[in-house]
Structures are given as structure tokens and as C-alpha cells.
Amino acid sequence: xxxxxxxxTIAIGLAMTSLLATGADGPTRTMANVPYPEGYRxxxxxKSMVIQPGHALFxxxxxxxxxxxxxxxxxxxxxxxxxxxxxxxxxxLEAASGDNAIVEGPRKVxxxxxxxxxxxxxxxxxxxxxxxxxxxxxxxVGNTAPSACFDCHTSQKDSDYVFSRLR
Amino acid sequence: xxxxxxxxTIAIGLAMTSLLATGADGPTRTMANVPYPEGYRxxxxxKSMVIQPGHALFxxxxxxxxxxxxxxxxxxxxxxxxxxxxxxxxxxLEAASGDNAIVEGPRKVxxxxxxxxxxxxxxxxxxxxxxxxxxxxxxxVGNTAPSACFDCHTSQKDSDYVFSRLR
Numbered sequence: 001x002x003x004x005x006x007x008x009t010i011a012i013g014l015a016m017t018s019l020l021a022t023g024a025d026g027p028t029r030t031m032a033n034v035p036y037p038e039g040y041r042x043x044x045x046x047k048s049m050v051i052q053p054g055h056a057l058f059x060x061x062x063x064x065x066x067x068x069x070x071x072x073x074x075x076x077x078x079x080x081x082x083x084x085x086x087x088x089x090x091x092x093l094e095a096a097s098g099d100n101a102i103v104e105g106p107r108k109v110x111x112x113x114x115x116x117x118x119x120x121x122x123x124x125x126x127x128x129x130x131x132x133x134x135x136x137x138x139x140x141v142g143n144t145a146p147s148a149c150f151d152c153h154t155s156q157k158d159s160d161y162v163f164s165r166l167r
Numbered sequence: 168x169x170x171x172x173x174x175x176t177i178a179i180g181l182a183m184t185s186l187l188a189t190g191a192d193g194p195t196r197t198m199a200n201v202p203y204p205e206g207y208r209x210x211x212x213x214k215s216m217v218i219q220p221g222h223a224l225f226x227x228x229x230x231x232x233x234x235x236x237x238x239x240x241x242x243x244x245x246x247x248x249x250x251x252x253x254x255x256x257x258x259x260l261e262a263a264s265g266d267n268a269i270v271e272g273p274r275k276v277x278x279x280x281x282x283x284x285x286x287x288x289x290x291x292x293x294x295x296x297x298x299x300x301x302x303x304x305x306x307x308v309g310n311t312a313p314s315a316c317f318d319c320h321t322s323q324k325d326s327d328y329v330f331s332r333l334r
Contacts, residue, residue, distance in 0.1 A: 045212035045233065047271060055267035066212065100222035102269075104214060104334060167271060 034129035036136040037112050040089040043068040046077065047167040050095055050102060063108055064095040067164045076115070077166035080159065084125075086115040088162065091134070110134035111141075113149075113162070123150040124161040201296035203303040204279050207256040210235040213244065214334040217262055217269060230275055231262040234331045243282070244333035247326065251292075253282035255329065258301070277301035278308075280316075280329070290317040291328040 037043075046067040051058055068089040069077060076082030089112050094105030111130035114120070120127040128149035132138040141148055153161040204210075213234040218225055235256040236244060243249030256279050261272030278297035281287070287294040295316035299305040308315055320328040 042211050044209050045235070048215055048231065048233065049271070050217060050231075050262075050269035052267045052269065058267070064215065064217075066215065068212070095217075100219045100225070102217035102219065104216070 034112065034114050034127040034141075036129075036131065037070075037087055037089045037110070040068050040070070040087070040091070040110075040112075043070050043087075043089065044074050046074075046088070046164055052095070052097075061092060062095070063092050064102065064104055065090060065092040067091070069166075072115070074166070076160065076162070077164075082115045082125075082160050082162065084116050086113075088113045088164070090130075107134040108132075109140070113153075122146065124153065124157070126150070126153070126161055201279065201281050201294040201308075203296075203298065204237075204254050204256045204277075207235050207237070207254070207258070207277075207279075210237050210254075210256065211241050213241075213255070213331055219262070219264075228259060229262070230259050231269065231271055232257060232259040234258070236333075239282070241333070243327065243329070244331075249282045249292075249327050249329065251283050253280075255280045255331070257297075274301040275299075276307070280320075289313065291320065291324070293317070293320070293328055 046069050048064060048066045050064045051061045053062065055062070068091065070085075070087045072083050073086035073088050076086045089110060091110055092108045094108055095102045096105045109130050109132055112128070114127040114129075115125055116127060117125040123146055128145040129139055129141045132140050150161075153163070156163050159165075213236050215231060215233045217231045218228045220229065222229070235258065237252075237254045239250050240253035240255050243253045256277060258277055259275045261275055262269045263272045276297050276299055279295070281294040281296075282292055283294060284292040290313055295312040296306055296308045299307050317328075320330070323330050326332075
């Protein structure tokens with residue numbers, strides 16, 4: 001399980017590394033208008049993970065991240081196939097370490113996967129976008145989604161291109 | 168903020184230390200029948216924190232914990248006063264550290280606060296219970312709630328006896 005979790009982390013990280021490298025100066029419009037996930041903080045919490053200093057992906061993904069799923073996505077997690085309308089949010093926060101504890105800090109990036117089998121047929125039925133600091137005006141993926149996101153998600157074809165599992 | 172977070176952690180820990188010391192051999196009935204929070208994993212995720220080896224409370228609270236609130240509790244977090252029917256769940260999981268990352272492990276304990284101003288008037292309007300490993304058949308608080316839980320929560324009277332804040 002631990003080994004799998006590490007692989008998942010690495011895969012997520014590789015998928016989004018070029019994404020974050022784009023930074024706040026990246027594209028100003030989103031890939032095929034992937035919408036900002038309004039209200040995602042009220043969606044079901046799927047799972048969480050912390051990436052610490054020393055991890056190969058710390059530069060891009062250091063911090064504590066939470067995954068949230070809208071109701072359609074929760075169906076997908078339990079059934080193994082995600083229906084159109086599924087949205088998965090990846091919420092990455094800074095992790096402040098001290099006194100042998102880790103607390104949540106400011107948001108670093110908010111990423112999403114949106115399922116629409118026809119519209120996003122070229123990328124497994126999923127549209128991808130992310131916003132620096134979680135700010136709707138700062139998309140960082142845009143048309144780079146195939147290389148910045150999907151290339152790595154292809155390894156998860158058997159789980160409908162989704163790395164995370166519902167805890 | 169960090170300092171406050173630490174204080175909150177310590178306070179939570181002290182409040183529940185004797186609770187966990189009771190273990191699975193504790194009371195078999197709950198304090199005034201505080202119910203198991205069915206469906207709490209679908210409630211809103213309030214915030215998370217990790218308590219690591221070396222922390223004074225690691226023995227009792229080591230791991231990663233998530234707080235969830237039912238709809239009434241979410242109102243309470245935003246208004247500062249929690250209406251009757253509010254339930255806050257404290258979900259403590261083992262944290263597996265390795266390869267400079269922390270992933271979630273098995274559940275250690277599930278605790279709750281349930282608001283009913285009349286029924287729990289003696290403890291600030293809140294009923295308290297917790298279940299070892301999150302198993303409904305293993306309550307560990309019972310009638311010890313006033314000393315095991317409430318005594319420490321009195322420090323948070325200004326926020327209706329609640330330590331956590333909605334992130």
C-alpha cells in the first residue's frame with residue numbers, strides 16, 4: 001500500500017510538474033473552458049497526503065494536499081468508472097512544520113479533472129486545469145493539458161485515468 | 168497562527184488523553200447515548216493536521232486527523248455559535264511516514280461533539296463520545312466526558328467550546 005501510494009504521488013507530481021512551472025504568468029484562458037470548481041470545499045473529502053522536504057517532487061508539490069469529489073465523482077470512485085459531470089479537485093496547501101506537528105498554510109494550487117467523454121475525448125474523457133493559489137483568475141494549464149496532465153494519467157487507464165482512491 | 172495552532176493541538180490532546188487511555192476496554196455505553204455519526208465522511212471537511220513522533224501528544228494523538236462538520240455545525244463555524252443538532256467529527260488516522268511523504272493509514276479513533284443545549288447543559292451544551300478504531304461497538308468515553316473532554320474545552324468558551332476553525 002505504501003509503495004503504491006508513493007508511485008501515485010510520483011505520478012501525480014510528474015503529471016503536474018510542467019503545470020506548476022508555468023506559474024502565474026501562464027495561459028489566461030483555460031483548456032476548452034474547464035470551469036473553476038465553485039463550492040468544491042463542500043464536496044466529499046476523498047483522501048489526503050503530505051509531501052515533505054527531501055521528496056523529489058517537493059519543489060512542485062510540497063505541502064499537504066486534499067482531494068475532493070463532487071457527487072458524480074464519488075459515484076465514479078465507488079464504481080470504477082466516472083460519469084460525465086464528475087469533477088475531482090486537488091487542493092494543495094503549504095504545510096507548516098514545527099514542534100513535531102504539521103498544520104495547514106496558504107493554498108499553493110488548486111487543480112481539477114472534469115469528465116466529459118465527448119468534449120475531452122482526446123484526453124481520456126477528462127479536461128484538466130489548475131489555478132495558482134486557487135485564484136480563479138490565475139489558470140496555469142490551458143492548452144498544455146495533454147502533456148502537462150494527461151500523459152501521466154494514461155498509466156491509470158484501468159481506473160478511468162484517476163490516481164486517487166476513496167478512503 | 169502557528170502558535171495558536173499548537174495551543175489548539177495541545178488543548179485537544181489534553182482533552183482526549185484520558186479518553187484514549189480508557190481504550191477498547193472502556194465503557195460499553197455512551198454518554199447519554201451520544202450517537203455514532205453515521206455518514207460523517209460525507210460531511211464537510213473543516214481542516215486537517217498531523218501530529219508527529221516527538222510531539223508531547225504523539226502517544227495519544229499521533230497521526231493525521233481530519234475534522235468534519237454536519238450542515239448545522241458548518242453554520243456554527245461561520246456564525247461562531249453552534250445550533251442544536253451540530254455534530255463535529257474528529258477522525259484520527261495513523262500516518263505512515265516514508266520516502267519524505269506521509270500517507271493515511273488505519274483509523275485510530277473517531278471522536279464527536281454533539282450540540283444539544285438542554286440535554287448537555289452540564290458540559291456547555293455539548294455531548295462527547297469517541298470510538299476506538301472508529302468502530303461503533305467500541306465507545307471509549309461514556310460518563311467520563313466531563314473530565315476526559317469538557318474540562319479542556321472550557322478554554323474555548325468564547326468560540327462555543329470548539330477548538331477548530333473552518334479553513
